[in-house]
Amino acid sequence: xxxxxxxxxxxxxxxxxxxxxxxxxxxxxxxxxxxxxxxxxxxxxxxxxxxxxxxxxxxxxxxxxxxxxxxxxxxxxxxxxxxxxxxxxxxxxxxxxxxxxxxxxxxxxxxxxxxxxxxxxxxxxxxxxxxxxxxxxxxxxxxxxxxxxxxxxxxxxxxxxxxxxxxxxxxxxxxxxxxxxxxxxxxxxxxxxxxxxxxxxxxxxxxxxxxxxxxxxxxxxxxxxxxxxxxxxxxxxxxxxxxxxxxxxxxxxxxxxxxxxxxxxxxxxxxxxxxxxxxxxxxxxxxxxxxxxxxxxxxxxxxxxxxxxxxxxxxxxxxxxxxxxxxxxxxx
Amino acid sequence: xxxxxxxxxxxxxxxxxxxxxxxxxxxxxxxxxxxxxxxxxxxxxxxxxxxxxxxxxxxxxxxxxxxxxxxxxxxxxxxxxxxxxxxxxxxxxxxxxxxxxxxxxxxxxxxxxxxxxxxxxxxxxxxxxxxxxxxxxxxxxxxxxxxxxxxxxxxxxxxxxxxxxxxxxxxxxxxxxxxxxxxxxxxxxxxxxxxxxxxxxxxxxxxxxxxxxxxxxxxxxxxxxxxxxxxxxxxxxxxxxxxxxxxxxxxxxxxxxxxxxxxxxxxxxxxxxxxxxxxxxxxxxxxxxxxxxxxxxxxxxxxxxxxxxxxxxxxxxxxxxxxxxxxxxxxxxxxxxxxxxxxxxxxxx
Numbered sequence: 001x002x003x004x005x006x007x008x009x010x011x012x013x014x015x016x017x018x019x020x021x022x023x024x025x026x027x028x029x030x031x032x033x034x035x036x037x038x039x040x041x042x043x044x045x046x047x048x049x050x051x052x053x054x055x056x057x058x059x060x061x062x063x064x065x066x067x068x069x070x071x072x073x074x075x076x077x078x079x080x081x082x083x084x085x086x087x088x089x090x091x092x093x094x095x096x097x098x099x100x101x102x103x104x105x106x107x108x109x110x111x112x113x114x115x116x117x118x119x120x121x122x123x124x125x126x127x128x129x130x131x132x133x134x135x136x137x138x139x140x141x142x143x144x145x146x147x148x149x150x151x152x153x154x155x156x157x158x159x160x161x162x163x164x165x166x167x168x169x170x171x172x173x174x175x176x177x178x179x180x181x182x183x184x185x186x187x188x189x190x191x192x193x194x195x196x197x198x199x200x201x202x203x204x205x206x207x208x209x210x211x212x213x214x215x216x217x218x219x220x221x222x223x224x225x226x227x228x229x230x231x232x233x234x235x236x237x238x239x240x241x242x243x244x245x246x247x248x249x250x251x252x253x254x255x256x257x258x259x260x261x262x263x264x265x266x267x268x269x270x271x272x273x274x275x276x277x278x279x280x281x282x283x284x285x286x287x288x289x290x291x292x293x294x295x296x297x298x299x300x301x302x303x304x305x306x307x308x309x310x311x312x313x314x315x316x317x318x319x320x321x322x323x324x325x326x327x328x329x330x331x332x
Numbered sequence: 333x334x335x336x337x338x339x340x341x342x343x344x345x346x347x348x349x350x351x352x353x354x355x356x357x358x359x360x361x362x363x364x365x366x367x368x369x370x371x372x373x374x375x376x377x378x379x380x381x382x383x384x385x386x387x388x389x390x391x392x393x394x395x396x397x398x399x400x401x402x403x404x405x406x407x408x409x410x411x412x413x414x415x416x417x418x419x420x421x422x423x424x425x426x427x428x429x430x431x432x433x434x435x436x437x438x439x440x441x442x443x444x445x446x447x448x449x450x451x452x453x454x455x456x457x458x459x460x461x462x463x464x465x466x467x468x469x470x471x472x473x474x475x476x477x478x479x480x481x482x483x484x485x486x487x488x489x490x491x492x493x494x495x496x497x498x499x500x501x502x503x504x505x506x507x508x509x510x511x512x513x514x515x516x517x518x519x520x521x522x523x524x525x526x527x528x529x530x531x532x533x534x535x536x537x538x539x540x541x542x543x544x545x546x547x548x549x550x551x552x553x554x555x556x557x558x559x560x561x562x563x564x565x566x567x568x569x570x571x572x573x574x575x576x577x578x579x580x581x582x583x584x585x586x587x588x589x590x591x592x593x594x595x596x597x598x599x600x601x602x603x604x605x606x607x608x609x610x611x612x613x614x615x616x617x618x619x620x621x622x623x624x625x626x627x628x629x630x631x632x633x634x635x636x637x638x639x640x641x642x643x644x645x646x647x648x649x650x651x652x653x654x655x656x657x658x659x660x661x662x663x664x665x666x667x668x669x670x671x672x673x674x675x676x677x678x679x680x681x
Contacts, residue, residue, distance in 0.1 A: 043542040157633045187380035187569065189630045192613035196629065214543055217572075217615025221622035240619045258547035259617050260576035265596055269554070270576065272547030276512055 004071075005175060005208050006032040006055065011068035013047075013054055022280045024050045024063065026232040026288075034175070037202065037209045039219030039240070041255075042229035043277055048212045051229075052178045056093055057085035073175050091121040094169035098181035100161035104153040110164050111149030117171040136167040139204075141197060159190035163197070170201065177202075178210045183218065195222060216259060220244060225313070228252050231278045231288035238314030248308070248316040251289045287319065295320055334370040336404075337531060337563050338392065339423075341366050342416035343401035345384070345391045349638055359637050361387040363587040365401075366423050366664065369531075374557065374564040376578030376595065378571050378610070380634060384587040385567045386454075389533040392565075393449055394442050405531070410445060412438040423672070447477055450524035454536035456516035460508040466519050467504030470494065473526040493522040498552060514545035518552070525556070531563045538573060550577055571614050575599055580670075583607045586645040587637055589664065593671040604673045606646050644676065652677050 013025040025047045032038050040048040053059055055072055057080060070077035073092050075084070094117075097103040105113060114133040118124055124132060130149075137145035140163040153161055162182065169177055179198065183191035199222055202209055211223060219226055219240065226243045228236040228251065236249040247253045254273040261268070275292035284290060290300040300319050308321040345362035362384045369375045377385045391398045394411060402418075403411045414437040417425045453459035460469055470490050473479075480486035491501040497518040508516055517537060524532055534553065538546045550573060556562060568574050574581055575595050582592040583606065591604040602608050609628040616622045630649045635641055644662050647653040654677070662674040 043544055159633055187634075188571070188613045188615075189380060189609060190633070191615070192627050193629060195615075196627070215615060216543070216617040217622070220617050220619045221615060221625070244617070244619050255544060256617070258544055260550075260572045262572050262575060262599060262611075262614065262616065263621075267576075270547040270551055272551055273544040274548070276514065276545070277542070 003033070004031040005034050005036075005073055006030065006210075007069075007071040008051070008055065009069045011051070011054065011070060012066040013050060013059065013063060014066055016062040016064065017281075020281050023283055024232050024280065025054075026283070027068070028229075028232070028234055029068075030227060030234070032176070032208050032210060035202070035206050035208055036225065037211060037223045039211045039213065039223035039226040040229060041213060041216060041219055041226060043214055045231075045277060045280065046229040047232040048229050049180055052095070052180060052210055052212055056089055056095065056178070057082070087121075090117045090169075090174075091172045092174055093176040093178065094172075094174045095178040095180060096162070096165050096169050096182045099185050100158055100165050101153075101185065103165060104161055106153055109150055109152055110156070114149070114164070114168050114171060117168055121172045132171070133167075136171060137164075139170070139201070140164075140167045141193075142167075158186055159193060162186060162190075162194055166194075166197065166201070170205065170207075173205055174207055176208045176210065178212070180212045181214070182211075184213070184215070191218075198222070216244075216255065228255070231280060231283060233288055233317070235289065235318065236314075236316040238310075238316075242310070242314040246310075246314070248310060248314070248321055249289075249318045250293045250295055250320060252316075254292075254294075287317075297323075334373070336368045336421055337371045337406055338565075339368040339402075339404040339419070339421075340388075340392055341402040341404070341419045341423075343388065343391060343403070344399040344416075345387050345396060346399045357638055360587050360640055361637060362391060363640075364664075365584075365587075365589045366419060367582055367589065367592060368421070368423055369563055369565060372557075372561055372563055373580065374566050374578045376574035376581040377565060377567045377584060378569060378574050378581060379584035380569065382586075382634060382637065383584040384637075385584050386535055388584070389451070389535050389565055389567050393451055393533060394439075395451075397439075405445060405449065408440070409438050410440055410442070412436070414438070422666075424666075447527045448529050449531045449533070450527065450529040451533040451535060452517075452520050452524050452537045455540055456513055456520055457508075457540070459520055460516060462508055465505055465507055466494070466499075466511075469508075469519060470504075470522045470526050473523060477527055479527065489526070493526055496525065496556070497522045498548075512545075513541050514549060517541060517549055521549075521552070521556075525560075528560075529562070531565075533565045533567070535567045536569070537566075539568065539570070546573065553577060571599075571610065583610065586634060586640055588645055588674065589672075590646065590675070591671075591673040593673075597671055601671075603667055603671070603678045604646075604675050605650050605652055605677075644674075652680075 008030045011025050011028045015022040015024055028051055042048045111133055115129045118129045118132055134145045142148055142163055183194050223240050226240055227234050230251050236252045257271040258273055273292055278288050286302050287300045287305055290296045305317040305319040307315050307317050309315045343362055343365045346358040346360055349357045349359045351357040379385050390396050392403050400413045400416055414435050420426045467490050470493055471486055474486055474489055480489055490504055494501055494503055499518055538549050566577055578595050581595045581598045583590050585606050591607045609630050612628045632649055635648055641648050643659050644657040647657040656676050662676045664674045667673050
């Protein structure tokens with residue numbers, strides 16, 4: 001389907017490590033329209049970053065795309081060359097990384113790094129690039145932009161560096177901004193500032209955002225749709241309200257139960273998800289969540305659950321939702 | 333009245349940071365912090381990075397030698413610099429005939445107290461020696477304090493401790509790299525429990541863990557507390573977790589304690605503008621509430637503790653700041669029963 005800005009279908013990706021094949025992505029399908037904010041939630045190793053990186057052609061060795069199709073903004077990612085990727089990255093799609101301390105180059109000034117993106121993707125001359133860099137720093141709310149452009153990353157605070165990262169990412173007005181845990185390394189008050197800034201810029205520039213995070217609180221306030229990932233699978237997808245108020249997958253339910261609530265007066269005991277995440281070297285045969293699931297059934301261990309739809313967008317793959325049909329089938 | 337296990341009075345912790353003579357500079361990591369912890373309770377300590385919460389935790393265990401202040405554990409003075417005002421049980425300064433100081437410097441040998449006071453560190457990847465087996469890591473404290481007479485007793489003790497934190501007894505022969513983050517943190521907790529402590533400083537014990545694992549570890553802390561009657565100082569930057577586990581919460585900003593109250597009281601009736609903005613900045617995992625939530629956005633960044641603002645340290649980011657805030661340091665006072673805060677503008681906001 002071409003009306004989507006991003007259309008990933010049945011992507012499978014593995015890392016071929018000395019210890020064996022690590023199946024990072026197992027049949028992942030994601031689509032994103034223009035101007036939409038999609039949240040990808042999951043714990044570390046669930047494949048949320050890998051999905052986003054593969055879209056930019058940033059899959060690190062020894063990773064290899066094994067199947068599926070990836071389309072972005074008219075590009076067919078599967079058979080793009082490195083040259084074509086370089087043209088696309090930073091121009092049509094850009095990324096903000098988790099750690100602003102390490103993702104800026106310490107030996108170049110901030111200005112240098114912002115102007116680099118402009119130099120590569122636009123035919124602006126030197127003065128225009130400088131003017132645009134100042135404009136960008138103003139856009140992300142940095143005071144005294146002329147002075148800041150001459151500074152090095154170590155002279156700036158964490159929140160300030162993340163703003164610079166955003167300025168670089170937005171330099172060429174991308175259609176899609178991938179934010180890979182943009183606020184995990186920041187304090188809550190700074191996190192609130194950065195999230196607010198991202199939403200403001202989204203409204204101003206009309207780009208789509210792919211928000212990768214493990215914090216359900218972050219996605220609740222800013223996303224239109226949420227994809228919940230577990231062990232390289234999308235276990236549930238739906239609108240923000242679907243996921244929070246009507247979760248259908250046992251993992252999503254468990255995740256929502258396990259976070260402490262701020263508004264309760266009584267002391268409630270947390271309900272954790274027992275066990276540890278699966279080993280992707282030897283993924284289980286059936287549902288990846290089966291070993292930690294309270295409602296695990298026989299069939300969960302044997303087969304992967306088919307996708308069940310609730311309405312137009314909300315879907316999940318969990319056998320619990322097939323239970324009625326399964327039992328009905330046996331009864332007949 | 334509940335019994336005080338630990339009292340911290342006017343604690344100062346400065347670290348030298350370059351310069352000579354009169355120009356010598358200090359990072360004022362902890363500046364005049366006073367609080368107490370009751371037996372069997374959990375006191376939460378929250379604040380942004382660099383606000384001095386970890387330093388407070390370490391100083392009161394005397395892992396750092398405090399610059400000034402007094403630390404009283406279970407009625408015994410562990411450290412007293414002799415030049416800070418004496419406080420009563422409730423943390424009020426007492427003026428005995430004008431003599432507010434003890435005058436004498438005390439610093440006891442901490443080794444016997446290490447058995448009672450322990451710490452769990454933030455990073456489970458860095459705080460375990462990669463060359464030691466888990467059994468030896470847990471057993472080291474048993475050896476140092478000579479808590480086991482025979483090899484067999486030591487072995488049994490280690491087994492029991494590992495089971496206590498939800499690990500298998502066979503794990504004793506493995507090395508830290510063979511464990512996941514959550515399991516390593518359990519090893520760190522087993523190590524702290526090895527000497528049967530009464531008081532544990534938990535220094536961001538869950539920050540490095542995945543969401544689904546966090547709840548497991550938080551529950552374990554609660555179980556251990558009720559089984560062994562432990563007292564915690566729970567340091568974290570995640571206010572929602574701290575609210576869950578603590579009976580009282582203290583909020584720190586740039587080396588100062590700005591507010592301290594019962595956890596429900598603090599979340600819903602905070603009086604300090606910093607606490608209020610901190611609470612409003614927490615992302616709420618509920619879309620409807622989150623959309624309706626009005627954030628009190630703070631401008632700018634935290635100033636450097638090398639050169640903190642005069643008067644109230646929060647005034648540079650405070651929406652209510654006046655001239656008085658720049659001139660005078662606000663007093664730490666009891667606003668209502670058990671609710672302490674340091675702000676000039678309480679009541680006038």
